[in-house]
Amino acid sequence: xxxxxxxxxxxxxxxGDFRTYTTGIDDGMVVLDxxxxxxxxxxxxxxxxxxxxxxxxxxxxxxxxxxxxLMCMTRMxxxxxxxxxxxxxxxxxxxxxxxxxxxxWNYEVKKRIKPFKPRKPDAADGTWRMQQADVDRVxxxxxxxxxxxxxxxxxxxxEHTKHDEFIGPRFFVYTAALEMHxxxxxxxxxxxxxxxxxxxxxxxxxxxxxxxxxxxxxxxxIIPLKERVVDxxxxxxxxxxxxxx
Amino acid sequence: MPDVKTYSYDVLVIGAxxxxxxxxxxxxxxxxxxxVICKSLLGKAHTVMAEGGMAAAMANVDDRDNWRVHFSDTMxxxxxxxxxxxxxxxxxxxxxxxxELEAWGALFDRxxxxxxxxxxxxxxxxxxxxxxxxxxxxEMIRTLQDHGIxxxxxxxxxxxxxxxxMDGGRVAGAFGYERNNGEFVIWKAKAIVxxxxxxxxxxxxxxxxxxxxxxxxxxxxxxxxxxxxxxFVQFHPTGMVWPPSVRGILVTEGVRGEGGILKNKDxxxxxxxxxxxxxxxxxxxxxEEGWRYVQGDKSARRPPELLTRDHVARCIxxxxxxxxxxxxxxxxxxxAWIKKYIPKAEDHIxxxxxxxxxxxxxxAGIDITREPMEVGPTTHYIMGGIRVDGDSQMSTVPGLFAxxxxxxxxxxxxxxxxxxxxxxxxxxxRAGEYAAEFARKNGQGAxxxxxxxxxxxxxxxxxxxGASGENPYAIQYELQEKMQELVGIVRVESEMxxxxxxxxxxxxxxxxxxxxxxxxxxxxxxxxxxxxxxxxVSEAIARCAVLRQESRGAQFRExxxxxxxxxxxxxxxxxxxxxxxxxxxxxIPPMPDELKQIIEEMK
Ligand SMILES: Cc1cc2nc3c(=O)[nH]c(=O)nc-3n(C[C@H](O)[C@H](O)[C@H](O)COP(=O)(O)OP(=O)(O)OC[C@H]3O[C@@H](n4cnc5c(N)ncnc54)[C@H](O)[C@@H]3O)c2cc1C
Ligand code: SF4
Ligand code: SF4
Ligand code: FES
Numbered sequence: 001x002x003x004x005x006x007x008x009x010x011x012x013x014x015x016g017d018f019r020t021y022t023t024g025i026d027d028g029m030v031v032l033d034x035x036x037x038x039x040x041x042x043x044x045x046x047x048x049x050x051x052x053x054x055x056x057x058x059x060x061x062x063x064x065x066x067x068x069x070l071m072c073m074t075r076m077x078x079x080x081x082x083x084x085x086x087x088x089x090x091x092x093x094x095x096x097x098x099x100x101x102x103x104x105w106n107y108e109v110k111k112r113i114k115p116f117k118p119r120k121p122d123a124a125d126g127t128w129r130m131q132q133a134d135v136d137r138v139x140x141x142x143x144x145x146x147x148x149x150x151x152x153x154x155x156x157x158x159e160h161t162k163h164d165e166f167i168g169p170r171f172f173v174y175t176a177a178l179e180m181h182x183x184x185x186x187x188x189x190x191x192x193x194x195x196x197x198x199x200x201x202x203x204x205x206x207x208x209x210x211x212x213x214x215x216x217x218x219x220x221x222i223i224p225l226k227e228r229v230v231d232x233x234x235x236x237x238x239x240x241x242x243x244x245x
Numbered sequence: 246m247p248d249v250k251t252y253s254y255d256v257l258v259i260g261a262x263x264x265x266x267x268x269x270x271x272x273x274x275x276x277x278x279x280x281v282i283c284k285s286l287l288g289k290a291h292t293v294m295a296e297g298g299m300a301a302a303m304a305n306v307d308d309r310d311n312w313r314v315h316f317s318d319t320m321x322x323x324x325x326x327x328x329x330x331x332x333x334x335x336x337x338x339x340x341x342x343x344x345e346l347e348a349w350g351a352l353f354d355r356x357x358x359x360x361x362x363x364x365x366x367x368x369x370x371x372x373x374x375x376x377x378x379x380x381x382x383x384e385m386i387r388t389l390q391d392h393g394i395x396x397x398x399x400x401x402x403x404x405x406x407x408x409x410x411m412d413g414g415r416v417a418g419a420f421g422y423e424r425n426n427g428e429f430v431i432w433k434a435k436a437i438v439x440x441x442x443x444x445x446x447x448x449x450x451x452x453x454x455x456x457x458x459x460x461x462x463x464x465x466x467x468x469x470x471x472x473x474x475x476x477f478v479q480f481h482p483t484g485m486v487w488p489p490s491v492r493g494i495l496v497t498e499g500v501r502g503e504g505g506i507l508k509n510k511d512x513x514x515x516x517x518x519x520x521x522x523x524x525x526x527x528x529x530x531x532x533e534e535g536w537r538y539v540q541g542d543k544s545a546r547r548p549p550e551l552l553t554r555d556h557v558a559r560c561i562x563x564x565x566x567x568x569x570x571x572x573x574x575x576x577x578x579x580x581a582w583i584k585k586y587i588p589k590a591e592d593h594i595x596x597x598x599x600x601x602x603x604x605x606x607x608x609a610g611i612d613i614t615r616e617p618m619e620v621g622p623t624t625h626y627i628m629g630g631i632r633v634d635g636d637s638q639m640s641t642v643p644g645l646f647a648x649x650x651x652x653x654x655x656x657x658x659x660x661x662x663x664x665x666x667x668x669x670x671x672x673x674x675r676a677g678e679y680a681a682e683f684a685r686k687n688g689q690g691a692x693x694x695x696x697x698x699x700x701x702x703x704x705x706x707x708x709x710x711g712a713s714g715e716n717p718y719a720i721q722y723e724l725q726e727k728m729q730e731l732v733g734i735v736r737v738e739s740e741m742x743x744x745x746x747x748x749x750x751x752x753x754x755x756x757x758x759x760x761x762x763x764x765x766x767x768x769x770x771x772x773x774x775x776x777x778x779x780x781x782v783s784e785a786i787a788r789c790a791v792l793r794q795e796s797r798g799a800q801f802r803e804x805x806x807x808x809x810x811x812x813x814x815x816x817x818x819x820x821x822x823x824x825x826x827x828x829x830x831x832x833i834p835p836m837p838d839e840l841k842q843i844i845e846e847m848k
Contacts, residue, residue, distance in 0.1 A: 012765055026488075026489060026490065027488055027489070028487065028488020028489060028490055028491070028608075028609070029488070029489075029490045030490060030491075030608070033490040039718075039768055039769075040716075040718040040719075040722075044712075044716065044717070044718065044760050044761060044762070044767075044768065044769030044772075045760060045761055045762030045763070045767040045768060045769045045770065046768055046769075047765075047766035047767065047768055048768065049285070049286070050454070050455070051285055051289050051290075051291075051293075051294075051454040051455070051456065052293070052294045052454060053454070053491070053494060054294070054491075054494050054495075054600075054604055054608070055600075055603065055604070055607070056293060056294050056380070056383065056600065057285075057289045057293050057294065057454075058289065059285065059286065059289050073607050073608070075607070075608070096425055096765070096766055097765050097766040097767075098766070100766050102425075103286065104402070107287060107394075107400075107402075110391070110394065111394050111395075115391065115392070115395045116349065116350035116391070116392070118348060118350070121348075126344065126348075127344055127347070127360065128347065128359075129358070129359030129360065130352075130355055130359050131355060131359055132354065132355040135352045135354075135355060138352055139352055139377065139378075142352060142377075142383075142384060142387065143380065143383070144387075145293075145383065146288055146289075178350075181350065181352070183350075184350075
């Protein structure tokens with residue numbers, strides 16, 4: 001057990017600041033454990049979301065020493081402990097209280113994306129046949145735990161607050177999962193261009209780097225979607241691009 | 246009431262896990278106004294954590310499987326205390342519910358002929374669990390969520406229901422608060438589906454999250470409903486044991502389904518030492534046969550690691566108590582050993598068990614493709630809950646339905662792995678359907694303002710007491726310690742009676758709980774309000790466990806170590822009676838001959 005200092009952002013929609021807490025850290029503890037310990041012993045009313053404590057639900061997103069991460073998957077011994085550990089809420093969403101932000105915008109965005117529309121069943125009993133190789137690609141996208149860390153880090157939302165014109169990397173992954181689903185028959189390409197703002201993404205790959213599920217957001221989801229948009233709307237350009245490749 | 250918001254629905258679903266979402270989809274599709282409430286954000290309920298898979302006798306991998314085998318496996322696993330009607334409906338309807346998920350966009354792992362792949366799990370005779378690697382629950386909840394949001398239901402995220410509002414003997418709605426701002430809400434409803442999950446937070450070592458404070462069981466109990474089988478709490482044999490902060494986090498049974506074996510500190514595979522008579526015929530007696538089984542050899546019998554959870558948990562407990570455990574008080578679970586049989590074992594393990602690989606790598610610094618894991622039992626699931634009608638899922642309170650983990654019946658004395666996810670869909674659908682029907686036939690009950698006022702005052706009390714009140718977390722931790730110690734895997738009357746006394750004392754302290762701060766997302770305030778439910782279910786568990794003087798399924802009594810045929814005839818019913826709790830025996834209704842015959846045939 002050793003004592004470690006934490007700087008935790010305390011506040012709400014009206015504002016707030018960092019407060020310092022010192023607590024004892026045991027072998028193997030993660031940041032979320034430390035936050036819970038502080039909550040139980042020193043700050044009963046501290047607001048923090050969590051559920052699974054195993055990186056499966058995507059509830060405990062925050063910024064730890066400036067990096068968007070899951071608190072339950074960040075081992076204390078992976079951080080420099082002789083300086084204070086800073087924990088603050090995600091910046092791309094309005095604060096509610098302490099480490100909890102209002103992420104409801106994400107749920108509104110998802111509702112606007114056209115839902116899954118399967119082709120007619122392949123077999124008389126109403127089922128389909130798909131090979132593992134055909135579902136592998138989409139299974140990668142379906143690993144998403146909706147932690148919204150990618151949304152948090154993306155400069156289009158974080159710095160330019162284009163929340164009305166840009167759906168963000170999470171929902172490009174979602175759209176990609178639908179578009180590349182072996183059974184889906186819907187067409188989302190016009191929306192990608194017109195309402196989803198895929199053009200704003202300049203492939204900085206920041207989103208991919210923070211994804212705790214290691215989804216290759218840019219290469220596997222966004223770039224293929226951009227290609228579909230380009231193929232549909234700017235065809236001659238693509239041909240040129242392909243010629244030089 | 247001036248500062249209380251009001252919404253009005255035909256069907257109100259409390260809970261947005263697999264059961265709640267499936268119920269809401271059914272109700273909304275039938276054209277009634279449907280609202281859903283959940284404590285966390287949408288899509289984060291417990292269901293998201295389920296790993297291994299969902300049981301459905303589709304016979305995609307082994308064509309000998311059918312609903313009759315699934316039915317008899319479920320009954321055998323439940324030691325025949327199950328509601329046999331539910332076990333029958335579940336086995337018959339699960340395949341359709343699984344296929345329906347596919348029609349809504351779920352992508353299960355595939356067989357070589359392109360159908361849904363199924364894997365082995367404890368207590369299931371044939372490979373039966375539809376799965377997606379080891380993140381099946383995520384696939385299920387996301388599919389239901391993404392489909393559900395387009396079915397015209399209203400979702401109230403991050404709201405906690407504190408009590409069911411009653412109009413005489415029937416439901417009229419629910420009262421609760423929004424976590425974000427602490428504002429109170431009344432949801433009027435003609436019918437309510439309770440789908441709030443389990444009670445694991447009553448124990449110290451658990452795979453369950455903060456949400457599992459027994460709300461649904463406790464709310465229904467206070468509304469006058471019967472609870473049933475509350476003594477049966479499942480201790481999953483394999484939770485993480487190290488580091489201390491992750492103690493209890495689940496290690497999926499899928500590890501054993503893929504060939505993982507259990508060893509003690511001497512490297513001895515102790516599960517071969519003790520195979521119950523009920524399972525002798527179905528269990529292999531050599532390493533080689535067990536391996537052939539997990540590889541799909543139909544002539545082989547299953548390895549002893551895949552015996553039912555209650556048995557495996559007790560065997561592990563015995564090894565540890567006898568001093569043959571691992572360094573941190575568990576035993577070893579080894580999947581890396583399969584490299585003896587398959588060439589690219591590392592890749593295979595990472596592909597089949599990606600989230601386990603991840604979990605051990607990041608939380609314990611262990612590479613499961615090379616080293617064994619350390620595991621020990623963890624509180625995982627409650628078989629007991631609200632007593633319901635097998636067909637309609639209505640409780641003993643008119644208009645109050647229940648589905649999923651919060652309901653009792655399907656699993657009897659012990660649940661088989663994979664039977665929960667299928668339970669959620671089969672009975673979630675039924676509950677939604679019958680609740681909608683109830684709502685169409687019955688008008689809206691009147692909300693009792695006196696009840697609302699009393700609940701409101703009760704909820705505000707901890708804030709009024711402020712920081713000088715008792716620390717709610719301290720009360721909660723003490724309850725968890727005591728339940729773990731006194732009503733855990735091995736039970737004895739004197740200890741359980743002590744637990745009942747402890748609960749009594751903690752109830753008094755809970756009445757004095759206080760927290761500082763405002764009503765905006767105040768964790769301490771939320772914890773203070775959860776205490777009442779945690780204490781109610783803890784008391785019910787302890788009282789039922791004392792009364793059942795035998796060892797059966799998940800309940801092991803040191804003072805009554807064997808199964809007693811007399812006790813096979815009863816379920817235990819918990820009920821509120823003039824403020825106090827009563828527990829009584831209720832005879833299990835006789836099983837129809839047709840079902841009896843199936844059980845005979847499959848013996
Ligand atoms: C780690 C883990 C792995 C598992 N693996 C498997 C598996 O492989 N196969 C299997 O079959 N089963 C598995 N289980 C069991 C299974 O996941 C659960 O039993 C099941 O998901 C419960 O679903 P549910 O719909 O009943 O409840 P949940 O999914 O827990 O949902 C409960 C809902 O109720 C809400 N709620 C609770 N109280 C209130 C309240 N007071 N007010 C408002 N809302 C409330 C919650 O917010 C939540 O939305 C596993 C469980 C765990 C913990
Ligand atoms: S790659 Fe695109 S979506 Fe991802 S962070 Fe950068 S700009 Fe945003
Ligand atoms: S894509 Fe990755 S980072 Fe983005 S929400 Fe999903 S899991 Fe989180
Ligand atoms: S608590 Fe679930 S991801 Fe951290």
